[in-house]
Amino acid sequence: MSHLWHPRRIGWRLAMGFGLLVVLMLLVLVKANLQISHITGVTQRFATGDMQRLLRVQALSLQTEGVGGAMVRLMNAPRENRVAEYTDVDARNRRIDGIIESLGNDLLDEVQQTTLKRLVACRAIYADAFLATVDEIEANDLKAATRALNEQVNPALKAMLVESNALLQHERESIEEGLAQEQASFERLAFWITAISVLAVALAVWLGVRTTRSVVVPLAQLEAAARRIAKGDYTSRVPTTSAEEVDRVGQALNTMTDAVAQREQQIVRLAYHDPLTGLPNRTALLTPPGAPVAPPRYLALLDLARLKVINETLGYGTGDTLIQEMAQRTDAVFQAAAQQGLIAPGPVVARLSGGTFAAGFNAPDRGAVLALHALLDQAMAAPVACSGHSVDISVAYGFADSAVNGAALPVNTLMRNAEVALHSAKRAAKGFAWYSEAQEAARVSHLSLVSDLRVAVANSQLQMWLQPKFSLKTGLAVGAEALVRWQHPTRGFVSPAEFVPFAEQTGYISMVTTWMLEQALRTLAAWAPSHPELSIAVNMSTRDLLDPTFCQRVRTLIDTHGVNPQCLRLEIVESGLMDDPQTSVAVLHALRDMGIKLSIDDFGTGYSSLAYLQKLPVSELKIDRSFIDGVDGLPGTQRLVKTMIEMGHGMGLMVTAEGVETEAEKETITRLGCDVMQGYLGSRPLHGAALQAWFEALKPAVS
Ligand code: C2E
Ligand code: CA
Ligand code: CA
Numbered sequence: 001m002s003h004l005w006h007p008r009r010i011g012w013r014l015a016m017g018f019g020l021l022v023v024l025m026l027l028v029l030v031k032a033n034l035q036i037s038h039i040t041g042v043t044q045r046f047a048t049g050d051m052q053r054l055l056r057v058q059a060l061s062l063q064t065e066g067v068g069g070a071m072v073r074l075m076n077a078p079r080e081n082r083v084a085e086y087t088d089v090d091a092r093n094r095r096i097d098g099i100i101e102s103l104g105n106d107l108l109d110e111v112q113q114t115t116l117k118r119l120v121a122c123r124a125i126y127a128d129a130f131l132a133t134v135d136e137i138e139a140n141d142l143k144a145a146t147r148a149l150n151e152q153v154n155p156a157l158k159a160m161l162v163e164s165n166a167l168l169q170h171e172r173e174s175i176e177e178g179l180a181q182e183q184a185s186f187e188r189l190a191f192w193i194t195a196i197s198v199l200a201v202a203l204a205v206w207l208g209v210r211t212t213r214s215v216v217v218p219l220a221q222l223e224a225a226a227r228r229i230a231k232g233d234y235t236s237r238v239p240t241t242s243a244e245e246v247d248r249v250g251q252a253l254n255t256m257t258d259a260v261a262q263r264e265q266q267i268v269r270l271a272y273h274d275p276l277t278g279l280p281n282r283t284a285l286l287t288p289p290g291a292p293v294a295p296p297r298y299l300a301l302l303d304l305a306r307l308k309v310i311n312e313t314l315g316y317g318t319g320d321t322l323i324q325e326m327a328q329r330t331d332a333v334f335q336a337a338a339q340q341g342l343i344a345p346g347p348v349v350a351r352l353s354g355g356t357f358a359a360g361f362n363a364p365d366r367g368a369v370l371a372l373h374a375l376l377d378q379a380m381a382a383p384v385a386c387s388g389h390s391v392d393i394s395v396a397y398g399f400a401d402s403a404v405n406g407a408a409l410p411v412n413t414l415m416r417n418a419e420v421a422l423h424s425a426k427r428a429a430k431g432f433a434w435y436s437e438a439q440e441a442a443r444v445s446h447l448s449l450v451s452d453l454r455v456a457v458a459n460s461q462l463q464m465w466l467q468p469k470f471s472l473k474t475g476l477a478v479g480a481e482a483l484v485r486w487q488h489p490t491r492g493f494v495s496p497a498e499f500v501p502f503a504e505q506t507g508y509i510s511m512v513t514t515w516m517l518e519q520a521l522r523t524l525a526a527w528a529p530s531h532p533e534l535s536i537a538v539n540m541s542t543r544d545l546l547d548p549t550f551c552q553r554v555r556t557l558i559d560t561h562g563v564n565p566q567c568l569r570l571e572i573v574e575s576g577l578m579d580d581p582q583t584s585v586a587v588l589h590a591l592r593d594m595g596i597k598l599s600i601d602d603f604g605t606g607y608s609s610l611a612y613l614q615k616l617p618v619s620e621l622k623i624d625r626s627f628i629d630g631v632d633g634l635p636g637t638q639r640l641v642k643t644m645i646e647m648g649h650g651m652g653l654m655v656t657a658e659g660v661e662t663e664a665e666k667e668t669i670t671r672l673g674c675d676v677m678q679g680y681l682g683s684r685p686l687h688g689a690a691l692q693a694w695f696e697a698l699k700p701a702v703s
Helices: 010-076 079-105 110-138 141-229 244-272 284-287 307-314 316-339 366-381 413-428 438-451 451-456 498-508 509-526 550-561 581-593 635-650 663-671 689-696
Strands: 298-304 348-355 354-359 384-386 389-391 395-401 432-434 460-471 478-486 491-492 535-539 570-575 597-601 620-624 654-657 676-678
Touching: 010 079, 010 110, 010 141, 010 654, 079 110, 110 141, 141 244, 141 316, 244 284, 284 348, 284 354, 284 413, 284 570, 298 366, 298 413, 307 316, 307 635, 316 348, 316 366, 316 384, 348 597, 354 413, 366 395, 389 635, 395 413, 395 498, 413 432, 438 451, 438 498, 451 509, 451 676, 460 509, 460 570, 460 689, 491 498, 498 509, 509 535, 509 550, 509 570, 550 581, 581 597, 620 635, 635 654
Parallel strands: 395 432, 478 535, 535 570, 570 597, 597 620, 620 654, 654 676
Antiparallel strands: 298 354, 298 395, 348 354, 384 389, 460 478, 460 676, 478 491
């Protein structure tokens, strides 16, 4: 029953209410109908029974009265007319008897029965008296007949009339009584019908009001709740109401609210959090959600080196583990430093991208930041265990200070400054740098410097230095890398690390490349007679790769100097290929088709994939010197270098280690299978007399 009976459902209430109304109306109809048929019955009875009877009783009285008159006429009639008078009297007598008989068959209540019996008795007396009177009339004794009429017939007839009138009276009364009863019952019915109708109307009104209220009020509550949800208030619930249907909508709304709130939380988490490390992301750092916060005084950028090559050689899982580990260590150092009071509470450590992290924090002074840096370095020292082997973490740090020139800087300016600092940190050996105005000034001055480059090329302020490369198998020189030097007339020696990036930005670098190619080819031409096996590698810029005339210029230069193109190498930085891979690859193929050999420079620091490098027509892989620095003491890095070498060999490439400074490093890379070394251990870059001396000391080529 319980599953059928749902008093809280609006539908049920409506059904019940209207059902009740219909029942009441039916009741009224049935009652009225019954009454109408009853009245019809009563009317019929009245017309066919009561009324007839009344008429008969009335006729009885009339006949009884009439028979007296007829008797008088009989007596007084002459003998020859008596037959007609007899007939009249007899007819009246018969009519009286007929009425009495029919009344006896009909009706009657007890009172009428007894009255009728008395009437019958009187009739018998009248019959005797009548016969006696008739006898006297026939005997022509009028005196005796009159006496008999007066003394016997008339009293009998009077007695009959009395009884007949009593019958009549009683009959009238009973009819009136019946009518009064019917009247009363009719009035009762009218009362009932009125009462039921009033009840039904009241019920209908009550039901209408209740139903309307039970729908309208909860609906208004639902509407209000929906508006609150639309405004982002997910805490308020839709209250339960007395209407089940509305309740269900309300519950659905509550469920929806929870889901929306949950999803919004998820969206906020996704928008402001890095899923890999669980740290806040760049957005959270630059534009934190919620109330605006004061920008931090210090911003540190931490960059995990070699992430790409780790991903490529040891797998993305290892790369991810490394990032997670670095995130965890960095965050732990900052939280601990805040707890110990080294820096202010509430530092925000965020992951920006790849292996780059940023931390915004407040600290009393730069000394505290330096102490923090030492702690970070310590934390990063231990290698990370990744699926059975250990990998070293190598991090570069860039720091920016907001309060250098008094006014606090917005966080995105701080971030840009820290990026500049990180950039120079990557070039500096210590892997750590503060952003300084001087750096910015240097940037600007470098840009102005670049405009002097044109003059430099024309006025022979540039020099080509050569750094020899040695085979690790034979120990013999295999060639050299050409490195540009600039003797600025007023600034003195300018490092290529300082001006090359800016020359690349402005496009002047192609002048430098052409100039260096010219020098290299001239040198090769001079070396060729005694040492045709030696090659010279010239560094190419990304700009050159995108220059459609480059190949033609190289060919012209080679032809001009009559050099075997096999002796020329061109070094490209892998990241340089990514700007416009299609054009770059086409240029590389054209160069290779000319017979020129190509090398990938600074391998392991860029972002291109090994699978992609495999498609390039290169013949040498130069492992960046950051991998070689201290490799003998870093088993994790050794693994990495070994894999890189194996992969290079797998692709048929010669593998060169850059920046070899110690015997231990050399011994290690030799053991790992490296082919060629370049570095201060073998030789510093040479120029002029020193270069000449080196060349002359070379053993003659074994050909
Ligand atoms: P790079 O191509 O990787 O050149 C190697 C750099 O490593 C040179 O610095 C060289 O002096 C330095 N190096 C060699 N052995 C060692 C060592 O054992 N230890 C250490 N710590 N360093 C060593 P350099 O000459 O200052 O050149 C810096 C960068 O400037 C080059 O890096 C190259 O990217 C760019 N560059 C140099 N010359 C040219 C050029 O003619 N054209 C272009 N486009 N870029 C050039
Ligand atoms: Ca190079
Ligand atoms: Ca290099």
